[in-house]
Amino acid sequence: MIMRPVAVIGAGKTAFGVFPDRDLRSLAVEAGQKSMDNGHVVASQVESFYLGNFAGPAFVGQNHLAPYVSTALGIQGVPATRIEAACASSGSAFFHAWAEVAAGVYDIVMVIGVEKMTSQPTPRVSEILAEAGDCAGEMKAGNTFASLFAMIARRHMYDFGTTREHLASVAVKNHANAVLNPDAHMRKAITLEQALKGKPIADPLTLYDCSLVSDGAAAVILAPLERAAEFTDKPVRILGIAQASDYVALDQKESITTFPAVRLAGEKAYKMAGVTAGNIEFAELHDCFTIAEIIAMEDLGFVERGCGGPYVFAGHTGLLGARPVNTSGGLKAKGHPVGATGVAQICDLVLQIRGEAGARQIPHHSLGLAENLGGSGATCVVSILGAR
Amino acid sequence: MIMRPVAVIGAGKTAFGVFPDRDLRSLAVEAGQKSMDNGHVVASQVESFYLGNFAGPAFVGQNHLAPYVSTALGIQGVPATRIEAACASSGSAFFHAWAEVAAGVYDIVMVIGVEKMTSQPTPRVSEILAEAGDCAGEMKAGNTFASLFAMIARRHMYDFGTTREHLASVAVKNHANAVLNPDAHMRKAITLEQALKGKPIADPLTLYDCSLVSDGAAAVILAPLERAAEFTDKPVRILGIAQASDYVALDQKESITTFPAVRLAGEKAYKMAGVTAGNIEFAELHDCFTIAEIIAMEDLGFVERGCGGPYVFAGHTGLLGARPVNTSGGLKAKGHPVGATGVAQICDLVLQIRGEAGARQIPHHSLGLAENLGGSGATCVVSILGAR
Numbered sequence: 001m002i003m004r005p006v007a008v009i010g011a012g013k014t015a016f017g018v019f020p021d022r023d024l025r026s027l028a029v030e031a032g033q034k035s036m037d038n039g040h041v042v043a044s045q046v047e048s049f050y051l052g053n054f055a056g057p058a059f060v061g062q063n064h065l066a067p068y069v070s071t072a073l074g075i076q077g078v079p080a081t082r083i084e085a086a087c088a089s090s091g092s093a094f095f096h097a098w099a100e101v102a103a104g105v106y107d108i109v110m111v112i113g114v115e116k117m118t119s120q121p122t123p124r125v126s127e128i129l130a131e132a133g134d135c136a137g138e139m140k141a142g143n144t145f146a147s148l149f150a151m152i153a154r155r156h157m158y159d160f161g162t163t164r165e166h167l168a169s170v171a172v173k174n175h176a177n178a179v180l181n182p183d184a185h186m187r188k189a190i191t192l193e194q195a196l197k198g199k200p201i202a203d204p205l206t207l208y209d210c211s212l213v214s215d216g217a218a219a220v221i222l223a224p225l226e227r228a229a230e231f232t233d234k235p236v237r238i239l240g241i242a243q244a245s246d247y248v249a250l251d252q253k254e255s256i257t258t259f260p261a262v263r264l265a266g267e268k269a270y271k272m273a274g275v276t277a278g279n280i281e282f283a284e285l286h287d288c289f290t291i292a293e294i295i296a297m298e299d300l301g302f303v304e305r306g307c308g309g310p311y312v313f314a315g316h317t318g319l320l321g322a323r324p325v326n327t328s329g330g331l332k333a334k335g336h337p338v339g340a341t342g343v344a345q346i347c348d349l350v351l352q353i354r355g356e357a358g359a360r361q362i363p364h365h366s367l368g369l370a371e372n373l374g375g376s377g378a379t380c381v382v383s384i385l386g387a388r
Numbered sequence: 389m390i391m392r393p394v395a396v397i398g399a400g401k402t403a404f405g406v407f408p409d410r411d412l413r414s415l416a417v418e419a420g421q422k423s424m425d426n427g428h429v430v431a432s433q434v435e436s437f438y439l440g441n442f443a444g445p446a447f448v449g450q451n452h453l454a455p456y457v458s459t460a461l462g463i464q465g466v467p468a469t470r471i472e473a474a475c476a477s478s479g480s481a482f483f484h485a486w487a488e489v490a491a492g493v494y495d496i497v498m499v500i501g502v503e504k505m506t507s508q509p510t511p512r513v514s515e516i517l518a519e520a521g522d523c524a525g526e527m528k529a530g531n532t533f534a535s536l537f538a539m540i541a542r543r544h545m546y547d548f549g550t551t552r553e554h555l556a557s558v559a560v561k562n563h564a565n566a567v568l569n570p571d572a573h574m575r576k577a578i579t580l581e582q583a584l585k586g587k588p589i590a591d592p593l594t595l596y597d598c599s600l601v602s603d604g605a606a607a608v609i610l611a612p613l614e615r616a617a618e619f620t621d622k623p624v625r626i627l628g629i630a631q632a633s634d635y636v637a638l639d640q641k642e643s644i645t646t647f648p649a650v651r652l653a654g655e656k657a658y659k660m661a662g663v664t665a666g667n668i669e670f671a672e673l674h675d676c677f678t679i680a681e682i683i684a685m686e687d688l689g690f691v692e693r694g695c696g697g698p699y700v701f702a703g704h705t706g707l708l709g710a711r712p713v714n715t716s717g718g719l720k721a722k723g724h725p726v727g728a729t730g731v732a733q734i735c736d737l738v739l740q741i742r743g744e745a746g747a748r749q750i751p752h753h754s755l756g757l758a759e760n761l762g763g764s765g766a767t768c769v770v771s772i773l774g775a776r
Contacts, residue, residue: 003493023524049633054451055445055451057443057445057446057516057519058445058446061519061523062519062523062524063442063443063472063474063519063520064472064473064474064519064520064521064636064762064763064766064767065472066473066633066767067633067634067635067636067762067763067766067767068522068636068766070633071633071634071635071636071640071766075633076633076634077632077633077634077648077649077652078632078633079480079483079630079631079632079633080473080633080767081471081473081480081484081631082471082472082473083469083470083471083472084451084452084453084470084471084472085452085454085468085469085470086451086452092467092469095467096469096484099488099491099493100487100491102493103487103488103491103492103493104491105391105487105490105491128445131445131449131450131451131452132451132452133452134456135449135450136411136450242467243467243469244465244466244467245437245454245455245458245459245463245464245465245466245467245468246455246459246464246465247455247459248452248455248456248459252459260465261465264465374452374455375452375455378452378455378456378459379452379454379455379468
């Protein structure tokens with residue numbers, strides 16, 4: 001099977017944050033309209049529509065969200081499909097949209113990711129998020145995602161000597177980057193000491209090790225590369241992409257300090273793109289918790305297993321480092337409206353690759369990778385985008 | 389784009405009904421395993437997995453359902469994707485699985501539809517179902533799906549002279565068919581008089597005009613036709629298929645007695661299959677309410693607009709009629725575990741086409757159509773299956 005080269009021709013997102021006056025649909029429509037404006041696409045050209053959303057029914061009491069959003073954008077008649085894959089919902093939607101275009105099923109496909117989380121009180125938000133885990137097992141036993149990732153962090157410390165300072169350095173870096181991102185939820189720099197002294201959430205994780213509860217939406221439009229020039233002079237190529245799956249429950253995994261779905265999706269995406277980990281110039285990684293960014297770097301081959309902590313701590317993934325990670329501020333500081341995150345990562349790659357990332361623009365930005373994780377590793381989508 | 393011919397190579401489903409001792413995953417696993425047994429497929433051969441589910445998080449408190457089910461079937465690593473499209477969730481999943489195989493992305497793809505509804509009390513079930521409508525608008529105003537379809541029925545009566553006897557005859561027929569279906573939820577024949585005297589739900593609809601709240605699952609496995617013989621000597625071809633969308637809110641539609649998404653999906657599916665409505669020998673139509681079966685026949689061109697009621701009443705869609713509809717008993721009597729319904733319809737077409745429908749087998753069964761509707765017409769998937 002020869003797949004057609006596919007390009008992102010339009011991208012747009014809302015700011016991420018707490019927006020009591022905005023509903024889910026208005027956020028999704030804003031992002032969708034911005035992606036159409038950016039790609040010079042009109043609604044009648046969209047041939048297929050995907051919506052990535054994790055828990056709209058629980059957060060805002062509305063299900064059947066794909067046609068609910070698409071019709072509000074003036075997109076009529078075409079397949080309008082919602083995909084749910086926990087925090088990887090819109091990464092998965094992006095994967096399926098890519099496959100449709102690559103295989104020639106459709107030419108112009110829109111993908112929106114959206115979540116409206118802040119209208120629920122925090123304990124209810126935790127409950128809703130917990131439904132992405134094994135509810136009859138690990139969650140019923142009293143876990144939250146913070147406690148699951150705390151166990152993962154503790155084991156990583158035990159196995160590899162990772163320290164709390166290593167974890168905190170992820171937060172410090174991502175907060176610093178978010179200061180430069182006008183769309184970020186929390187534009188506040190923090191020191192290592194502040195991060196270490198953060199309110200305890202689940203030992204060894206403090207408040208600063210945890211991503212934010214946010215409202216927001218992001219959208220991209222895909223087209224075959226051969227048609228991209230009809231829409232934009234800055235197409236961004238999807239060079240490699242893969243979705244992979246694994247057990248939902250942590251206790252079914254052989255090891256909790258590595259995610260097979262990340263490794264598998266990464267290997268497939270590298271192979272498709274014809275590159276190795278060493279070629280990746282920058283990345284948006286799924287830092288739902290600081291330990292997750294460290295493990296992602298290991299599973300994706302940026303560093304050897306167990307070496308992620310010192311690598312971040314040494315500054316290699318900062319804006320001025322050899323391989324910047326989460327120049328957007330990441331889920332940690334840009335914000336993590338769950339269903340929006342996967343497509344937002346793609347939007348952030350597009351900004352860097354096009355050289356439109358403003359104050360956070362990095363010098364080497366022609367080949368970027370996005371890793372979008374669902375739950376404690378049961379779903380992963382890895383995408384490699386490039387200018388050429 | 390030349391699409392590859394695609395076949396259903398395996399199909400399996402659970403009984404539909406009230407199963408207090410079964411959880412969502414065990415139902416999905418039973419159906420999935422039966423489809424593998426039926427198609428002589430082993431888990432390691434499955435290259436992509438789709439789960440159609442409407443509201444697992446609300447019904448059973450579990451989200452991220454695709455890898456939750458796939459890993460329990462021993463399906464490892466591959467893309468595992470949940471699709472939600474209200475009552476058309478698994479019809480949409482089937483459409484996307486077909487597209488993947490037709491376009492050559494993957495060869496062997498499994499699709500499961502599942503819903504576990506009966507663990508919630510009836511008022512909560514109505515609330516959860518209402519989330520497939522426009523919650524901030526029509527539902528907030530006090531509607532349920534029964535009241536929406538009651539308005540549709542009332543308008544159909546006003547415009548076309550449809551009678552309560554016409555509606556009731558849909559229920560009588562589907563109940564009679566379900567008596568012959570060992571997997572049906574309600575195997576109880578009813579008379580026209582009983583149906584007319586049913587408990588009022590939303591005038592003019594009685595209890596017997598409404599589909600059932602059920603637990604259940606259904607699964608199919610798809611493969612390119614050229615590889616079907618490796619697995620089965622009874623492949624069933626997918627000759628035509630399309631998914632279409634429309635407004636979620638009823639008040640945005642030009643007319644409430646016809647569904648543009650059904651007409652559009654039907655036209656596209658007929659065109660792809662190279663057939664007309666007149667060629668279709670039998671069908672599984674989405675009778676969430678009796679009026680929906682009547683309107684589906686009209687929108688799909690089985691009869692002229694407004695003529696559906698008398699057509700059913702005259703017996704043309706009975707088991708012995710010219711064009712049997714819902715030989716399974718339909719959502720009305722076979723049961724309607726929402727997320728399972730789309731794939732269950734495909735399973736029922738497969739049984740008839742293969743001549744394996746037992747006591748309800750019809751004589752002319754080589755070309756069948758399934759119509760799976762989401763909400764009050766915002767999503768529709770039409771599939772045309774045949775022996776050749």
